[in-house]
Each structure stands twice: as structure tokens, then as C-alpha cells.
Amino acid sequence: MIEVDNVHKSFGETKVLKGISTVFEQGKTNLVIGQSGSGKTVLMKSLLGLIEPEEGTISYDGQFYWDLSIAERRDLRQDMGMVFQGSALFDSMTVEENVRFPMEMFTKNSMAEMQDRVDFVLERVNLVDAHKKYPSEISGGMQKRVAIARAIVMNPKYLFCDEPNSGLDPKTAILIDNLIQEITKEYNITTIINTHDMNSVMEIGEKIIFLKNGFKEWEGTNKEIFKTDNEAVTNFVYSSELFKKVRQMYIEERN
Numbered sequence: 001m002i003e004v005d006n007v008h009k010s011f012g013e014t015k016v017l018k019g020i021s022t023v024f025e026q027g028k029t030n031l032v033i034g035q036s037g038s039g040k041t042v043l044m045k046s047l048l049g050l051i052e053p054e055e056g057t058i059s060y061d062g063q064f065y066w067d068l069s070i071a072e073r074r075d076l077r078q079d080m081g082m083v084f085q086g087s088a089l090f091d092s093m094t095v096e097e098n099v100r101f102p103m104e105m106f107t108k109n110s111m112a113e114m115q116d117r118v119d120f121v122l123e124r125v126n127l128v129d130a131h132k133k134y135p136s137e138i139s140g141g142m143q144k145r146v147a148i149a150r151a152i153v154m155n156p157k158y159l160f161c162d163e164p165n166s167g168l169d170p171k172t173a174i175l176i177d178n179l180i181q182e183i184t185k186e187y188n189i190t191t192i193i194n195t196h197d198m199n200s201v202m203e204i205g206e207k208i209i210f211l212k213n214g215f216k217e218w219e220g221t222n223k224e225i226f227k228t229d230n231e232a233v234t235n236f237v238y239s240s241e242l243f244k245k246v247r248q249m250y251i252e253e254r255n
Helices: 040-047 070-077 095-106 111-124 140-152 170-186 198-204 231-237 241-253
Strands: 002-011 014-024 029-033 055-060 080-083 158-162 190-194 207-212 215-220
Touching: 002 040, 014 040, 014 055, 014 207, 014 215, 029 040, 029 170, 029 198, 040 158, 040 190, 080 140, 095 111, 095 140, 111 140, 140 158, 140 170, 158 170, 170 190, 170 198, 207 231, 215 231
Parallel strands: 029 190, 029 207, 080 158, 158 190
Antiparallel strands: 002 014, 002 055, 207 215
């Protein structure tokens, strides 16, 4: 669980985060949504410990990040996995080398131990025959699965995903969503996902935080978002006719 309490962050005269408070729950997919410039990226960087807020606190299962020593922060960072928007795989490394990289950097495990773990996580993301392939030799969806495998290879407590469905076709995006949710529940991870994908919101939004102009405008579940009267949320989520129809159908079914 990650608790955020009254977090403020500015860059010069520009206030980006304005008193954000929320709880990202363990074992759930927590989604952060909002328009570009709403503060999503700065919030995620703050959660990752890359940016220090001017006010407020962020705690990880009771540990306040900025109260920790340098060594303790390093240990905490090893409990964090990250799936980047563009997968961020090393082109010159094979799939298994990409996945093994964090262990080579941060552990003293033997090559056999590392290989066992690589084999395990690649099987978990349904990539059993891709070990020796390079990123350029596999599809975008497979690259995302490699990125997820690399993010969980250190058995993290916290998983951060930045636009994990970016550039994927709808069918593949659903597979990635389902995989992230399955892994979150299977390993009881606290997962935070920045996304613009409304399909993700509807499918795996167990907790949703909506940011607008640096404020937390709304929070709830993918069921509650259908029922909200918050105009900013409805304008954002139901900007397309398709989602307007979905919401109306949902409301009619429950009346």
C-alpha cells in the first residue's frame, strides 16, 4: 500500500500537484487518469522517489521515503518495478538478457539462479520461446510482455506502469491489461498505472484517481465512474459517443 498525503509540487512558478491525497491499495490495479498536463507524470515520478515534493508525505507500507537513509531508499527502490511507455528494452540485448539485467545490477545471485528466475517470469508472461530473440524481432505486444517480465523479475512490492497500452492494437491492449491485473493479484502487488486508455479504465480500474489541473478531482472504481455526476470526469471519460452509449446502457440496466 502507498499512502499519499497532501502532496504539493511546483516547478518555478508553476504548481503541478496541489494537495494530492489518496491511498493506492495493495493487490489492486490503481489507475491514474487525466488530460495531458494534469500532473499524472509528476505524481508517478514522486511515487518513484525521483522528485521530492515541497509539502506532504508519501509512505510505502508505513515507510516515509524521504525520512529513509540513502541505503534504505536503495533497498526500497529494489521493491519497485517499472513498465515504461515505450517498453525501454535494450536493442542490443536479447529478451532474456533484458529481463536478467536488473538482477545483474542489484543482486549477487549466481548465473544459474538468475536464469531460473528469468525462465520463470518469461513463462509467466507467456513468452517461452523468445529468450534468444532481440526486441526488433518480436511484436510490440511481446515487447510489452518482456517489459512486464523485467519489471517483476525482482519480485517487487510495487509495480508502476506508464501508458502500458501505448501503440498497441485493442486486442493486444486487453491482453496486457489482463496480464497486469493477474500478476497484481497473484503476487499481491500495489500496482499504479498511468493511462489514457478508457478500455483499461472500464476493464481493470479497481481504483481510479482522476487528476485535473494538479488537483485530485475524483476517485472511485470502474463501476462508480459510470454513476458519477462530476462533469469534469464525464467530459473526460465519455468524450466519445461509444462510451456515452456504454454509460447509458449501464444506468438503464440498474434502474
